[in-house]
Amino acid sequence: MTDLFNNISDKNKEKLLKILHAHTYTYTKNLKILSTNRGENYIAIVDSGYVQIIQNDYNGEQFISDRLYDGAIFGPMFSIINNECDIITKEDSKVTIIDYDEIINNTDVNNVFYKQFIQNLLLIVSEKIKEKNERIKIITKKTIRNRLLEYFKLASNYNTTKTIYLPFSITELAEYLAIDRCAMSRELKNLKEEGFISIKNKKISLLY
Numbered sequence: 001m002t003d004l005f006n007n008i009s010d011k012n013k014e015k016l017l018k019i020l021h022a023h024t025y026t027y028t029k030n031l032k033i034l035s036t037n038r039g040e041n042y043i044a045i046v047d048s049g050y051v052q053i054i055q056n057d058y059n060g061e062q063f064i065s066d067r068l069y070d071g072a073i074f075g076p077m078f079s080i081i082n083n084e085c086d087i088i089t090k091e092d093s094k095v096t097i098i099d100y101d102e103i104i105n106n107t108d109v110n111n112v113f114y115k116q117f118i119q120n121l122l123l124i125v126s127e128k129i130k131e132k133n134e135r136i137k138i139i140t141k142k143t144i145r146n147r148l149l150e151y152f153k154l155a156s157n158y159n160t161t162k163t164i165y166l167p168f169s170i171t172e173l174a175e176y177l178a179i180d181r182c183a184m185s186r187e188l189k190n191l192k193e194e195g196f197i198s199i200k201n202k203k204i205s206l207l208y
Helices: 010-019 100-104 112-139 144-159 170-177 181-193
Strands: 023-027 042-048 051-056 062-068 085-089 093-099 163-165 197-200 203-206
Touching: 010 112, 042 100, 062 170, 093 100, 112 144, 112 170, 144 163, 144 170, 144 181, 144 203, 170 181, 181 197
Parallel strands: none
Antiparallel strands: 023 093, 042 093, 051 062, 051 085, 163 203, 197 203
């Protein structure tokens, strides 16, 4: 994922955040942050730590919509953030918040670093759209096996290797794929026994 401040020096980054009236907050682990009732459009940057956006359905079940590490950005224009979701820190985290109105109403548009910031932002939006389309492609597969194989294929193509290191736990993978964890574990076992994959902890090697 593109860095929002790519090709912007630390000095100009500090100027930019001041121009945009950005605010940085420090949160402890397992804290629900950024109430979805704010009624605001904002961009949030994970400066450090790990944050999850968790969707809640009408049955009370949850699934992870987004996993956000250092440098990741989120907000209503990037993620589905509404009254049915929680934004939770999974580690002690530092998050910078920028009001979207400050970006579109900024009068300092001739600054070179501001133009670079906008270019980076548009590139990230494009990457997010691609990421969401890939997720849709995965979860529209009708069987657990096909969802797993599609996920493995996309991850393999992205990293140009047949060895995949899961960026999250098996439970989180099941939530990401919107499938039952036990059923997914059985299918992983079947794929291993049939010679499609080998598994060691979070390392998965594709054998096909």
